[in-house]
Amino acid sequence: MVRMTNIKAQLAVGFGSLMGLVLVLALLGVWGAIAGTGLFSDYRTAARESVLLGDMQEDVLSARLRVMKYRALRQEGALEDVRAEMEALIEEAGQVKQLLGAEQAGQIVEITRQAGSYSDAFSRALDLYAQGEGINADLDSLGTQMRQNLTDIMASAYQDGDPAAAFYAGRVQEHLMLARYYGSRFVAQNDAAARARVEAELKATSAELQVLQDKLQDPGRAGLASDTQTHLDEYIKAFANGVETQEALTAILTGELDVIGPQMLSSIGTLVDHALDTQSAVGPEIMSAFERQVWLLIVAGGLALAVGVAAALLIGRSIIMPVETVAGALERLGRGDTGQDLEGRGRTDAIGRLILAYGTLRETVRKAFTQAQMIDQMPLPVMVADPDNNFAISYMNPTMERMADSMAGHLNVPVDQLIGTSIDTFHKNPQHQRQILSDPSKLPYSARISFAGRRFSLKVSAIMDASGAYAGPMVVWDDITEREQLAELVNSSVTRVAEAVGRAKSNSGQLASVAEDTQQKSASVSAAAEQASTNVKSVAAATEELSASISEISQQVVQSSGKAREAAEIATGTQAKAGQLNENSMRIGDILKMISDIAEQTNLLALNATIEAARAGEAGKGFAVVASEVKNLASQTANATIEIGQQIEAMQSVTQATVDEIGALTHNIAQISEMLSAVAAAAEEQGAATHEISRNVTEAAQGTQEVSRTIIAVRDGSEATDRSAQDIQLVTDDLQAISGELGEAARRFLENIRAA
CATH class of the missing domain: 3.30.450.20 (PAS domain)
Incomplete structure (x- = not known):
C-alpha cells in the first residue's frame, strides 16, 4: 500500500492540476466577462430604457383610459387616478433621463412638462363637468315646473270649458318638451344641430307663451302663465350658460387632453424605438463574444477533464481499493459478522487509522451483539x-x-x-x-x-x-399476578389465625370465670352441708329428749328439709355450670384444631413462596427471607396449638370429673331431702316410731358427712379447673403475641411482594 506521504503527494498533484486548470478556466471566464462587460452594459442600459419607457407608455394609456371612462361613466376618483399615473410617469422619466444622452434627455423634459399639463387640463375639465351638472340640474328643475304649470292650465281650461286656453297651453308645452329633449341630446353628444334646435324651440315656446297669455281671461290661469314666463326666461339664460360651459369643456377635451396624450405617446414611442435599435445592434455582438468564450471554455474544460480522469485513476488505485476493502468489512459488520479482521494495523497513513477504527468498531459491535443476546435471553x-x-x-x-x-x-x-x-x-x-x-x-x-x-x-x-x-x-x-394473589392469601390466613387466637383467649377467660363461679357455689354448698350436719346433730339430741320437746324436733326437721332443698338447688346450678365449662373446653378444642389447620396451610403457602422466590433468582431473595419467617411463625403457631390442646384435654378431664362429682352431690342432697321428709313424717308419728327416727337421724348424719366430702372434692376440682384456665390464658397470651409477630411478618411479606 502507498504510505500517507505518497497519498498526500498524489492528491496534491492530482488536485493541484485540476485546480490549475480550473484557475485557467476561471481566468478565461473573467477575460470573456470583461470583454463582454461593455457590450452587456450597453445592452442592459437599452433594456432598462425599454422597460421604463414601456412603463411610461402604460402610464399614459392608463391615464387616458381613466379620462375616457370618466367622460363616459362619470366614475369617482378619476382625478386622483390620473394624477397618480402622471406622477409615476414623471418618476420613471427621471430614471430614464439618467440613462439617455443630452438630446434624448430634452425629450424626457418635454414629456414631463406635458404630463403636468395633462393633469391640470383634466382637473379643469372636472371643474367644468361639475359646473355643467349644476346647470343641468337647474334646467331639469325649471323645465319640470313649467310643464306642471302648463298641465294645470290645460286641466283648468278643460274644466271651465275654455278650449282656446287649453289649445294654446298645449302648443306651448309641445315646444317646451321638444326644447328639453334636444337639450338632453346636446348635453350628452355636444351636437351643434341639437343646440340649434333647442334655441329654435325655446323661441317658439316664448312666442306661443305670449299668445297664450293674451288669450287667457281667468286670473288663476293668467298667474300660472306669468309664472311660466319667468321660468322660461331663467331656463333660456341657464341653457346659454350651459352652452358656454360645454364649449369650454370641449376645448379642453379636444384641444388639450386629446392632443397632449397622443403627443406624449409619440415622444415615448420614438425613445422606445431608439432603445430597441440599440438592443438590436448590441445583441449580436454579445452573442459573438459569448460563442468565442464558449469555445475557449470547451477546450480548457476538455484538458481539465483529461487531467481529472488521470488523477482519479491514480487516486483510485492507491486509495479507493483499500477503502473498498474496509467498506466491505463494514458492510459485513453491519450484518452482525464480527469474524473478519483486517491486516495493516501498523500502517501510519489514513488507511491505517481507518483499519484501527474498524477494529475498535468491531469490538464495540461484538459487545453490543453480546448485550443484545443477553436482553433477548x-x-x-x-x-x-x-x-x-x-x-x-x-x-x-x-x-x-x-x-x-x-x-x-x-x-x-x-x-x-x-x-x-x-x-x-x-x-x-x-x-x-x-x-x-x-x-x-x-x-x-x-x-x-x-x-x-x-x-x-x-x-x-x-x-x-x-x-x-x-x-x-x-x-x-414483570407479571406479579400470582405473587399478589399469594400475598393476599397469606394476609388472609394470618388474619384468620389472629381471630382464632382472640376467640381462644375469650373462651379461656370464660372458662376461668366458670371455674371461679364453681368455687363460690362449692363454698355455699359446703356451708349448707355443715348446717345440715349441725341440724342432724340437733335432731339426734332432740330424739333423746323426744318426750320432752316434740314441737322443737318438728321445727328442726323442717329447717333441715329447707336447707337440703337449698343445697340441692345449689348443686344443680353447679352441675350446669360445670357442664357449660366442659362444652366451652370442647369448643376451644375445635378452635385449636382450626388454628392448627391454618398453621399447616400457612406452612404450605410459605413453602410455595420459597419455591417461587428460588425461581425468581436474585430478585426473589428478599421474598425468600420473608417466606422463611412466615414458615417459622407457622411452625411456632402449630407447636403452641399442640400445647394448648394438651392443656385443654387436661382441663376437660378435670371438668368432667367435677361434673360427675357434682352429680353425686346432687343425688345425695336429694336423698337428704327425702330423709328429712321421712323425719317429718316420723315426727308426726313420734309416739309409734321413735326407734325409726333414731335410725334415720343416724343415716342423715352419714349423708351430711358424705355431702361435705363431695363438696370438698367439687371445690378441689374447681380449683384445678381455675388453674387450668389460668394456664390456658397464659398460653393464649403467648399465642396472641406470636400471631402479632406473624401479622407483622405477613405485612412485610406483602410490602416486599408489592415492591418486587
Whole structure:
C-alpha cells in the first residue's frame, strides 16, 4: 500500500492540476466577462430604457383610459387616478433621463412638462363637468315646473270649458318638451344641430307663451302663465350658460387632453424605438463574444477533464481499493459478522487509522451483539420505544413477544404489528406516561398497571447513546399476578389465625370465670352441708329428749328439709355450670384444631413462596427471607396449638370429673331431702316410731358427712379447673403475641411482594 506521504503527494498533484486548470478556466471566464462587460452594459442600459419607457407608455394609456371612462361613466376618483399615473410617469422619466444622452434627455423634459399639463387640463375639465351638472340640474328643475304649470292650465281650461286656453297651453308645452329633449341630446353628444334646435324651440315656446297669455281671461290661469314666463326666461339664460360651459369643456377635451396624450405617446414611442435599435445592434455582438468564450471554455474544460480522469485513476488505485476493502468489512459488520479482521494495523497513513477504527468498531459491535443476546435471553419481557417517533415500539425481546401473544385479544393491533405502534396502546392515561418517558431525568421509574386481566410491575430505565443523548426508554415487564394473589392469601390466613387466637383467649377467660363461679357455689354448698350436719346433730339430741320437746324436733326437721332443698338447688346450678365449662373446653378444642389447620396451610403457602422466590433468582431473595419467617411463625403457631390442646384435654378431664362429682352431690342432697321428709313424717308419728327416727337421724348424719366430702372434692376440682384456665390464658397470651409477630411478618411479606 502507498504510505500517507505518497497519498498526500498524489492528491496534491492530482488536485493541484485540476485546480490549475480550473484557475485557467476561471481566468478565461473573467477575460470573456470583461470583454463582454461593455457590450452587456450597453445592452442592459437599452433594456432598462425599454422597460421604463414601456412603463411610461402604460402610464399614459392608463391615464387616458381613466379620462375616457370618466367622460363616459362619470366614475369617482378619476382625478386622483390620473394624477397618480402622471406622477409615476414623471418618476420613471427621471430614471430614464439618467440613462439617455443630452438630446434624448430634452425629450424626457418635454414629456414631463406635458404630463403636468395633462393633469391640470383634466382637473379643469372636472371643474367644468361639475359646473355643467349644476346647470343641468337647474334646467331639469325649471323645465319640470313649467310643464306642471302648463298641465294645470290645460286641466283648468278643460274644466271651465275654455278650449282656446287649453289649445294654446298645449302648443306651448309641445315646444317646451321638444326644447328639453334636444337639450338632453346636446348635453350628452355636444351636437351643434341639437343646440340649434333647442334655441329654435325655446323661441317658439316664448312666442306661443305670449299668445297664450293674451288669450287667457281667468286670473288663476293668467298667474300660472306669468309664472311660466319667468321660468322660461331663467331656463333660456341657464341653457346659454350651459352652452358656454360645454364649449369650454370641449376645448379642453379636444384641444388639450386629446392632443397632449397622443403627443406624449409619440415622444415615448420614438425613445422606445431608439432603445430597441440599440438592443438590436448590441445583441449580436454579445452573442459573438459569448460563442468565442464558449469555445475557449470547451477546450480548457476538455484538458481539465483529461487531467481529472488521470488523477482519479491514480487516486483510485492507491486509495479507493483499500477503502473498498474496509467498506466491505463494514458492510459485513453491519450484518452482525464480527469474524473478519483486517491486516495493516501498523500502517501510519489514513488507511491505517481507518483499519484501527474498524477494529475498535468491531469490538464495540461484538459487545453490543453480546448485550443484545443477553436482553433477548432475559426471562423477563423487555421493550424499547423511540421518543422521536411518537414513542413507537422499536424492539421487543422473545419473552415480550410471547407475553404479547398471550394478550393478543386485548391489544388494539395484531401482535406482529406492535413494532412501530405507539406504547400508548398499553395505557389508559398515555399523557401521564409521556410526561415521565419524555424526561430522562425522571428515570428510572417504577409503576404497576393492570392489563388483560393481569397485574404487571413496570421498571423503566433511560437508554443513552455514546454521546450521552437520550435514545429512548427501556421498559421491563414483570407479571406479579400470582405473587399478589399469594400475598393476599397469606394476609388472609394470618388474619384468620389472629381471630382464632382472640376467640381462644375469650373462651379461656370464660372458662376461668366458670371455674371461679364453681368455687363460690362449692363454698355455699359446703356451708349448707355443715348446717345440715349441725341440724342432724340437733335432731339426734332432740330424739333423746323426744318426750320432752316434740314441737322443737318438728321445727328442726323442717329447717333441715329447707336447707337440703337449698343445697340441692345449689348443686344443680353447679352441675350446669360445670357442664357449660366442659362444652366451652370442647369448643376451644375445635378452635385449636382450626388454628392448627391454618398453621399447616400457612406452612404450605410459605413453602410455595420459597419455591417461587428460588425461581425468581436474585430478585426473589428478599421474598425468600420473608417466606422463611412466615414458615417459622407457622411452625411456632402449630407447636403452641399442640400445647394448648394438651392443656385443654387436661382441663376437660378435670371438668368432667367435677361434673360427675357434682352429680353425686346432687343425688345425695336429694336423698337428704327425702330423709328429712321421712323425719317429718316420723315426727308426726313420734309416739309409734321413735326407734325409726333414731335410725334415720343416724343415716342423715352419714349423708351430711358424705355431702361435705363431695363438696370438698367439687371445690378441689374447681380449683384445678381455675388453674387450668389460668394456664390456658397464659398460653393464649403467648399465642396472641406470636400471631402479632406473624401479622407483622405477613405485612412485610406483602410490602416486599408489592415492591418486587
